[in-house]
Amino acid sequence: MNCATGACPVPDEPKGVIKLADGAGGREMHELIKEIGARLRTSGWQGSDDDAASFCVKEGRVFFTTDSYVVTPLFFPGGNIGKLAFCGTVNDLAVKGALPIGLSLSLVIEEGLPKDEFFKIIQTIGELSKKHKIPIVTGDTKVMDKGAVDKLVICTSGVGTGELIDSKVEEGDVIVVSGGIGEHGAALLAKRFELETELETDSKVMLEEVAAIQAYARHIKDITRGGLASVLCEIAEKKGVMLEVEEEAIPAKKEVKALCGMLGIDFMNLACEGRLVAICKPDFDISALKKLNPAAAIIGKVSKGSGVVVQTRLGKKMLHMPSGNIVPRIC
Amino acid sequence: MCLAVPGKIISIDGSKAIVDFGGIRRKADITFLEEPKIGEYVIVHVGFAIQKVEEEVAKNTYNLLAEMEDE
Amino acid sequence: MNEYIDKIKAIASGMGEVRIMEVCGGHTNSIMKYGIRGLLPKNIKLISGPGCPVCVTSQSDIDAAIELALNHIPLAAYGDMMHVPGSKMSLRDAQARGADIKTLYSVDQIINDRKRVFFAVGFETTTPMTAKLLSEGITVFSSHKLIPPAMKVLVTEMKIDGFIDPGHVSTIIGEDIWRTLDIPRPQVISGFQPDALLRAIYRLIVLIKEKRVEVINDYEEVVLPKGNMLAQALIKKTMKEYDAEWRGIGVLPKSGLIPRDPKLDARLVFEEIVSKAPAAKDNGCRCGEIVRGMIEPRDCKFFGKECTPERPMGACMVSDSEGACAIAFKYGRSLSE
DSSP: OOOSSSOSOOOOOOOSBOOGGGGSSSHHHHHHHHHHHHTSOOOSSBTTTSSSOBOOOOSSEEEEEEEEEOOSSSEETTEEHHHHHHHHHHHHHHTTTEEEEEEEEEEEEETTOBHHHHHHHHHHHHHHHHHTTOOEEEEEEEEEOBTTBSSEEEEEEEEEEEOOOOOOOOTTOEEEESSOOOHHHHHHHHHHTTOBOOOOOOOOOOHHHHHHHTTTEEEEEEEOTTHHHHHHHHHHHHHTOEEEEEGGGSOOOHHHHHHHHHHTOOGGGSOOSSEEEEEEOTTOOOHHHHHHOTTOEEEEEEESSSEEEEEOSSSEEEEOOOOSOOOOOOO | OOOEEEEEEEEEETTEEEEEETTEEEEEEOTTSSSOOTTOEEEEETTEEEEEEOHHHHHHHHHHHHTOOOO | OOHHHHHHHHHHTTOOOEEEEEEEHHHHHHHHHTTOGGGSOTTEEEEEEEEOHHHHBOHHHHHHHHHHHHTTOOEEEEGGGGGOOOSSOOHHHHHHTTOOEEEESOGGGSTTOTTOEEEEOOOTTTHHHHHHHHHTTOOEEEOEEOHHHHHHHHHHHSOOOEEEEOHHHHHHHOSTHHHHSOOOSOEEEOOSSHHHHHHHHHHHHHHHHTTOOOEEESOTTTOOSSOOHHHHHHHHHHEEEEEEEETTTEEEEEEEEEESSGGGBHHHHTHHHHHTSOOOOOOSOOHHHHHTTSSOGGGSTTBTTTBOSSSOSSGGGTOTTTOHHHHHHHTTTOSOO
């Protein structure tokens, strides 16, 4: 992946693997941190190279979020763990109405991780950070014994400011998704079960999507691990309403549905990393969202009651919070 | 029991074939087919083709299975 | 909407309760996925049969497989099996304790992995793949079951007016064989699409109403009269029938298949380890009666309380695509049922 503008110097590919000494606090560690820093946009706050970074609080609301990222494999079609971490953290802020002003980045590395892989991941974070003008303002690096962690764990925090999007959800409100669902989960499953597809992760920063619906949105959720099913159940429960969804209105690529058919998995349970669900006022205008992603769609509406009801091509069914790991079934 | 889906044979190498399932490709074992040919449609269960089917049948089944009207 | 819904309503009116068993879990899944039960008249009862291989695998087989895994024998299993509770833990729990268990989509993922033992479950449709593994010299712990012996028992034990016969099992064993089996009820072999199922249900009700004990192949495009003879031949060559234990049903004569070659039968090769598996204990779970369609999930006092999909006490609560309890839990607050 190259720098978005082409202007940034790309450091030489580092050789070898990460060693325990790289995290021991001595010269090796300082060099590693320097190399990480060279790939990141770290400006914006004061004291980013010190024990804590600082910024001046303006009037208004401050948003704060934290998350950890683990994924096998670290690299997958369309992205890597670094992209997930950056986009995931930004999206958590964005869907609440915040504009992110800085992220932290903690890296827990398993000894033996090839340096070229490691720095590719850092490079990805750096490029995203520059592109979206969201600096990495503080961080930490630890190296663990082989076997103590699985290759790399990324922990982030994010701070943002803005107007909170969270109001009462009402009968007649519409349910919106920002694009085809399940591509991230499908791309990973395809890799795991040796299926050849063109599918790539849907991981992306969703600041524009939020901006496109902000005027109408009462509540927005980032769809992540549990897929659409999990997020819908959560909204229905938290907001004390019934969500009525038309199964055929839910956008998904035909490859995603084909993969689900093969593995016997419900596409509504597949993970997304760059899709949101929003509950919007009844007069919602989807055109701005469709410009960003033509697959964006209104998939249903809010009504009185509780739970999530799915109207299938034939009958109706209730949707429940998925549980356990997704495993392919034989039957 | 027995989730099985139709796909099209793209290539054959001995007892293995590459089968296309609506854009997803995977190798499938064709040990249990009599004279499989490229371009034929088959039903695949856990990585093994268990029956040939007519193209029309495969496409109908598939359209319903994946609800493939892709907007 | 589907034309057969109206046809079913018309023909069923005036009939008493009609009890139809869909033997196959794949059919149950389609029925649930498309809310088909809610579309049928009240007097048409669909009963889920024993067609979930996970659900009918005996506790002792699961315990034995877990014992192998805990004793450092690398194992492989289809994804469905991972969460099924044994006496003390599931395969997933064993994995968490460091056991090497590979989750498979297809056995071809382990065909070159000669040290790995395949924990094989499934009915006639899934057996040919295990036969292929055996022909390549891979060791198998087989819990394979045959559907017709179970149907023969069920038909004598409870009121079933007709069967929706399994579609892909029939792909392997063929259409004709159903007429030679001693199952004196109308039967329709069905495909898996909801529209196909509705048509099959309609045709079965017609047979029941007219008291015609016949077999209709309503999945002709995939089920041939003689089935898949290459698959049948390889199964015959590599496997033999045995008296298998079904969860909740007990031991049924000649209702399972195990490797012919004792050197590839993990039950024999690892007899010492397998025999150390904890004796299955009765935790009061009524899966057996549920598998047989004798009670409804709600009739079990543990349902939704001690026993949930997160903490299943029995196999029926595990497979959320096929297990009667898991399905009932998932669709518990359903609108139409």
